[in-house]
Amino acid sequence: MKPIAIVSLASLRAGAAAVTAATAAAQARESGTVARWSVEAILALYGLPFMDLMFRAQEVHRQHFNSNEVQLSTLLSIKTGGCAEDCGYCPQSAHFETGVEASKLMPLEEVVAAANAAKAQGATRFCMGAAWRSPKERDMERVSAMIREVKALGMETCVTLGMLNADQANGLKEAGLDYYNHNLDTAPEFYERIISTRTYQDRLDTLTHVRDAGIHVCCGGIVGLGESREQRAGLIAQLANLDPYPESVPINNLVQVDGTPLAGTAPIDPFEFVRTIAVARITMPQTMVRLSAGREAMHESMQALCFLAGANSVFYGDKLLTTANPQSQRDQALFARLGMRTSGQAA
Numbered sequence: 001m002k003p004i005a006i007v008s009l010a011s012l013r014a015g016a017a018a019v020t021a022a023t024a025a026a027q028a029r030e031s032g033t034v035a036r037w038s039v040e041a042i043l044a045l046y047g048l049p050f051m052d053l054m055f056r057a058q059e060v061h062r063q064h065f066n067s068n069e070v071q072l073s074t075l076l077s078i079k080t081g082g083c084a085e086d087c088g089y090c091p092q093s094a095h096f097e098t099g100v101e102a103s104k105l106m107p108l109e110e111v112v113a114a115a116n117a118a119k120a121q122g123a124t125r126f127c128m129g130a131a132w133r134s135p136k137e138r139d140m141e142r143v144s145a146m147i148r149e150v151k152a153l154g155m156e157t158c159v160t161l162g163m164l165n166a167d168q169a170n171g172l173k174e175a176g177l178d179y180y181n182h183n184l185d186t187a188p189e190f191y192e193r194i195i196s197t198r199t200y201q202d203r204l205d206t207l208t209h210v211r212d213a214g215i216h217v218c219c220g221g222i223v224g225l226g227e228s229r230e231q232r233a234g235l236i237a238q239l240a241n242l243d244p245y246p247e248s249v250p251i252n253n254l255v256q257v258d259g260t261p262l263a264g265t266a267p268i269d270p271f272e273f274v275r276t277i278a279v280a281r282i283t284m285p286q287t288m289v290r291l292s293a294g295r296e297a298m299h300e301s302m303q304a305l306c307f308l309a310g311a312n313s314v315f316y317g318d319k320l321l322t323t324a325n326p327q328s329q330r331d332q333a334l335f336a337r338l339g340m341r342t343s344g345q346a347a
Contacts, residue, residue, distance in 0.1 A: 036237075037237050037240045037283050039230065039233045039237050042233040042236050042237055042240075042279060042283065043230060045278075045279045046229055046232075046279055050271060050275070053278050053279075053309075054305075054308055054309060056282060057277075057278035057281045057308075057309045058309075058310070060285050060310065061285075061310040061312070063285065064285050064286050065312050068338075068339060068340045069312065069341055069342070069343055070311075070312055070313060070314060070335065070340050070341075070343070071124060071288060071313040071342070072123045072125075072314060072316040073123060073124070073125040073126070073127055073158070073314070074114075074118035074121075074123040074316050075127040075128075075129060076106075076111065076114050076115075076118075076127070076128050077130075077131070078106045078111055078128045078143075078146065079103060079104065079105045079129075079131055079132065080092060080100065080101075080102070080103045080131055081100045081101055081103060081131055082103075082131060083131040083162075084133040085195060085198060086195060086196055086197045087185070087194060087195045088193075088194045088195065088261040088262045089194065089225065089254055089255075089257075089262045091257040105130065105142060108142070108145055108146060108149065111128065111146045111149070111150070112150065115149075115150045115155060116153060118155075119153055119155055122316070122332075122342050123155070124155060124156060125155060125156040125178075125179070126155045126156070127157075127158040127181065127218075127315075128143070128146060128157075128158070129159070129161075129181075130159075130160070130161050130162070132162040133198070134161070134162040134165075134168075135168065139161075140171055143159060143161065144171060144172065144174075145175075146159075147175040147176055148175055148176055157177050157178050158177070158178060158179035158180065158181055158248075159180060159181070160181035160182065163182075163198065163202055163206045164180070164206050164209050164210065165209060166209045166213070168209075169206075169209040169212065169213035172213070173213040173215050177215055178215070178216055179216045180210040180216070180218065181219070181248075181250070182206050182210065182217075182218075182219055183219055183220050183222070183250065184200070184203055184220070184221050184238055185203075185225075186221055186231060186235050187231040187233075187235045187237075187238065188200045188234065188238065189231065189234060190227045190231045193225075193226075194225060194262075207219060216246075216248070217242070217247060217248070218246060219248075219249065220239065220251050220280075220290070220292070221235045222252040222253075222254055222293070223235075223252070223253060223254070224254035224265065224267055224268035224273070224294070225265065226265045226266070229272070232272075233279075236276070236279055239280070239283075240280075240283035240284050245283075245284045247288065248288045248313065249288070249289050250292035250315075251276060251277055251289065251290065251292060251311075252293040252294055253294025253297070254267075254268075255294050255296075270302050273302075273306075274302065274305045274306055274309050275309075277306045277309040277310060277311050280310070281310025281311075282310075289310050289311045289313065290311065290314060290315065291311050291314045291315070292314075295314065303334065304334075304338055307338065314331070316328060
């Protein structure tokens with residue numbers, strides 16, 4: 001006779017408490033009441049049995065989204081390398097020898113051609129990234145022209161240019177920008193181990209300027225930096241407690257690049273990554289949770305679990321700035337096997 005597994009009363013109570021906290025916070029947000037997610041409440045979600053967490057995330061996901069639909073975004077590096085920041089994960093930093101050479105801002109016609117190609121492959125949002133600490137005024141009009149031209153193709157536009165002041169954010173809004181990406185990267189208490197050339201408050205200030213300008217916020221972070229589960233929960237708490245929380249939340253799995261300080265960091269457990277997707281979905285029910293950097297190394301079964309956990313957006317194409325990304329044909333084959341369709345695709 002096989003032994004009978006006994007579930008402790010303490011574990012049942014912990015699971016019930018996590019679900020109760022998640023439900024209460026979600027109901028408070030839906031009613032317009034500001035409810036702060038504590039790190040403790042988020043850790044309780046992380047601590048749920050894996051299947052219970054998946055079930056809870058799917059419940060939340062299905063309340064707000066088509067469970068079998070995924071939105072496609074393409075990211076183009078319009079200015080690569082030579083960045084003055086010292087982000088420990090980034091091969092584009094001028095502080096590290098990674099083999100990435102600095103380039104000038106791409107010509108407008110090349111950007112438009114790339115956007116047309118992305119649209120032809122099914123992308124509905126075109127994201128443009130420049131390796132700057134913050135853009136100079138002479139660059140703003142050229143980037144604004146890119147935004148206007150991509151917008152004219154009928155695509156949503158997103159840029160990530162580093163830190164912005166209020167005038168720059170307003171200028172991007174006037175150009176028609178839909179989304180601005182500016183990630184928090186990690187929890188406040190872990191941040192100084194990753195970057196020293198700007199503060200956490202600098203990032204929050206840029207997000208405030210973007211919100212005040214009326215631009216949607218794309219803001220997430222990176223896991224696998226060597227942070228603890230509590231620090232991952234701290235990142236999610238920061239994101240979920242923004243008022244309002246971001247419309248898009250990219251979750252990146254560290255891509256280790258030789259020459260960067262974080263090369264050689266122990267990788268995050270795959271199930272822990274999936275848990276992070278689920279916790280993001282539960283704490284930010286109406287956001288687009290995006291699988292971003294690191295997807296190239298994910299097995300298809302892991303990606304499927306991420307979709308089950310509530311991810312409903314991916315970066316699509318051959319590269320994410322300077323790192324590889326699953327090719328379009330492979331992605332389409334996976335979506336077909338899972339019975340998923342892309343946004344805008346007929347049922």
